[in-house]
Amino acid sequence: MWSSAILRFVRRRIVLAIIFTLSFTYCIVSLISEGKPTSNSDEPEVIVRSEPFKWRTLQEHNSTVDITPCRNSVQGRVLIVDDEGYVCHRADILSSGCCNTESYTTVQYACDTCKENHCCAIYEYCISCCLHPDKKILLEKFLGKATKQNNVLFASVKDHFELCLAKCRTNSQSVQHENSYRDPRAKHCYGEVAPSDDGSDKT
Incomplete structure (x- = not known):
């Protein structure tokens, strides 16, 4: 009886530890990827016309x-x-x-x-x-x-x-x-x- 209670407690702790570790890792990776400058970050996005402009003939x-x-x-x-x-x-x-x-x-x-x-x-x-x-x-x-x-x-x-x-x-x-x-x-x-x-x- 005591052994099963201890086993449940340990399992719970292991699951919580895994969840915490994964969350922490995700946050670190997200922060690092946001901090990386992209190659064109200094250049404004250029708007390209999707179709040619039509003048009346x-x-x-x-x-x-x-x-x-x-x-x-x-x-x-x-x-x-x-x-x-x-x-x-x-x-x-x-x-x-x-x-x-x-x-x-x-x-x-x-x-x-x-x-x-x-x-x-x-x-x-x-x-x-x-x-x-x-x-x-x-x-x-x-x-x-x-x-x-x-x-x-x-x-x-x-x-x-x-x-x-x-x-x-x-x-x-x-x-x-x-x-x-x-x-x-x-x-x-x-x-x-x-x-x-x-x-x-x-x-």
Whole structure:
């Protein structure tokens, strides 16, 4: 009877000792592996675009035939801009998602409310202006800088329309001191340069 009790006690101690030893060994190995520097630890992770960026071709810009449905800016209460650069009233959106080009108020590549610094007062006009073919060089420069800076947001956009949607949203370039706009009348920017602090570019 005493021998069986002693045997149980010893077994229990051995099991506890094994568990403690394994746990302690795991902790030591984990600490050592975390302390080892990896070969590329000093280099920032480079974001690689998963698929090539798509610009609209000149043929697409010049086409007047609606072959495919359009994507559009969706949220505007009054104005909507589609991925062909047309701005129209919400009532003039077709079932395809495209602006009705037959409407006299529909305008393509409209830069109304936009200034020389590429900042606009109205989001939809910012996108429409940004989609103009002559803005490609400006946007290519911006994309190059965004890639070098590993900007996740702009590395994930797939085409010209997505880039303009993202670029024209209010971003850190449009604000100062994190709580006020540099230019409250032109806060949607698609260019590289932020609105000036001194208001010199205001009209």
